[in-house]
Structure formats: structure tokens, C-alpha cells
Amino acid sequence: MDYVAGCLGGAVGVLVGHPFDTVKVRLQVQNVDKPLYRGTFHCFQSIVRQESILGLYKGIGSPMMGLTFINAIVFGVQGNVMRQLGRDSPLNQFLAGSAAGTIQCVICCPMELAKTRMQMQGTGEYKSTRKHYKNSLDCLVRIYRKEGVRGINRGMLTTLAREAPAFGFYFLTYDCLTRSLGCEPDDPYMIPKLLLAGGMSGIASWLSTYPVDVIKSRLQADGVGGVLQYNGILDCVQQSYRKEGWWVFTRGLTSTLLRAFPVNAATFATVTLFLMYMRGEGEGVKDCEPAPVTQQQQPQQQQSSL
Secondary structure, eight states: OOOHHHOOOOOHEEEEHHHHHHHHHHHHOOOOSSOSSSSSHHHEEEEEEEOOOHHHHHHHHHHHHHHHHHHOOOOOHHHHHHHHHHHHHHHHHHHHHHHHHHHHHHHHHHHHHHHHHHHTTTTTOOSSOOOSSSHHHHHHHHHHHHHHHHHTTTTTTHHHHHHHHHHHHHHHHHHHHHHHHHTTTTTTTTHHHHHHHHHHHHHHHHHHHHHHHHHHHHHTTTTTTTTTOSSHHHHHHHHHHHHHHHHGGTTTTHHHHHHHHHHHHHHHHHHHHHHHHHHHTTSSSSSSOOOOOOOSSSHHHHHHHO
């Protein structure tokens, strides 16, 4: 059930948050010498005006296919690791989340590479006359033919550096907030509390590793147009800092945080409510946690969860 719940939560999250992600990527990788956008809201307005509302959903195919599986992996792995660790503690929540974040990078890295390339295609054009990539799958196939396995895994190290700690903080924050808010199945304000906890978890997760995400986006966008600008992670960090100062590592942060709250509120609420419904209200679910089976629960509750 953890895997199915994560799949549903991922699909809902993509639909809610992809426009914000497109804005984030455009801001992260734009040329500082000839910037197209003055900020988050100007970027949003420009994309809609120049490329239509559909411009905000460029590259959605890759995350829609990938994030459903990624969330299934994340919530499935996190739930199973928590069961293996046995004790439900803040440290174990962080460790289980980090393990889930590490494993899903195998899918996440190629998916985000395709998403980034698609989002950069036709920048500033209402109707792109020259499309290098037909869709996300075509993008990955072309990159693979040109650069091989290494090419479709461009940015893997930065993805790992971002995802492992980020998902640790993600599940840790959600666990702490749901416990402190005291949301129970019979609480009339349970859904608003779940949405608040999920949204704040997403914000905490992004704040913990956002500078790494900027570097990842720049490395994955590098080469669009046939020109390679960076020789690696360190070179990307040095060039970015030298040209734009430390503020470069916050590029697109406003858009990201605006996206993080609704996306993760919807994702966590979907996952938790689905698990509560499938397992039965009050059975196997405590403090609105998505993976609640621990040694502290009663034997009959463990059996019903299994």
C-alpha cells in the first residue's frame, strides 16, 4: 500500500507544481549577462505571454511518468526501512527518508535531465519552430545516442547530494509536525493539519539543499545549443560564484518555495488519507504517519498493517 499511495501522491503533486518548476529552472539557468526575466512573477508572466499557458507545462511528460514511480519508491522504501529499523524515532525517520532519497536517484536523475532540457526548449517563443526534442522520451534517446549512459546520468552526483539529506529532512519534518499538531483520524481539522504538515515538510526539504539544486540544474542544462560551459561540479560552482556572487545559489528559490508548499501538501495528504482508508481508520495509522508500523504498537495493530 505504501507504493500505491506514493504513486497517487506523486501524480497529484506533478499536476499542482509543474508550472512553478518550469519557472524555477528558467531562472536558475538564464544567462546573467542577458537575463530574460527580472524575477519569479516576471518569469511566470513572460512564459504565459510569449509561450501560452502550455509553456508552463513544458516537460511535464517526464516527471508525470517518473515522479509517480519515484514517489512509489520513496514512500515504499521509507515505510519498509522504518519497519526494519523497528523503533519510530526522529533519527530513524531521517535515516529512512535518506535511504529512500538515495535509491530513487536512479530514476530521478535521467528524468530531471529530460525535464530540464524540455523546459529550456523554445525559450521565449510562442510557438517553437525548431524543436530539437519531440518529447521527454525522445530527449533521453537522443542524449543516450550522443553521450551514452554517462550522458543520461549527467548530474547524478549532485542529485545524490541533494536527494539523500533532503528526503531525510522531508520525512523528519512531517513526522515532527504531525505529532505536535496531534492530528488523529477523528479530528475534524485533520485534513488542514495534514496539508500544513506536508507543505512545511516540502519547504524544509528544499531549504536544506537548495544550492545543490542550482548546480544540478546548470550542469543538466549545460550543452543545450551545442556549447559546453562547465567541466564538472567544482568548475560550475566556481564559475557561477565568480560571475554572480553567492546570490546565484538562491536563484529560483521563491518559485521553488511557492511550488513546494502546495505540491507536498497535496502529496502527503493524498498518501496519508489513502493509507488510512485502505488500512481502516485508526488501524495501522498513528499521528497521521504514512509508514506507522513500529514495535511500540499493539500486536493486533501490527498484524492488521501487514
